[in-house]
């Protein structure tokens with residue numbers, strides 16, 4: 483498994499999300515109540531960016547038509563997340579379950595280029611900060 487450094491933890495406070503480009507894939511990274519989750523940034527309904535959605539009770543709500551997906555249900559492809567030295571890393575290769583929309587993660591280029599993460603404000607910050 484190859485873990486790629488994404489950003490310092492301080493750049494993704496509780497309740498915020500970021501969208502990261504990894505090769506042709508986009509990943510939505512959330513800090514939900516202090517735990518990080520990385521999922522494919524594409525709703526299986528019509529492809530709206532899940533990273534622009536909000537999370538309630540561990541369920542990400544698509545900004546498109548409000549379909550709801552449990553973060554850990556496996557419905558949306560997920561990526562493993564680690565922290566080290568106060569930085570957030572996402573695992574991009576090597577696990578069979580780590581597939582983004584038909585593209586096997588191990589086929590992603592080894593020198594992945596990440597766009598500058600977009601840090602977004604949650605729609606309902608009070609709810610996320612409890």
Ligand code: FES
Nearest residue numbers: 525528544546547
């Ligand atoms: S695109 Fe996500 S619910 Fe329609």
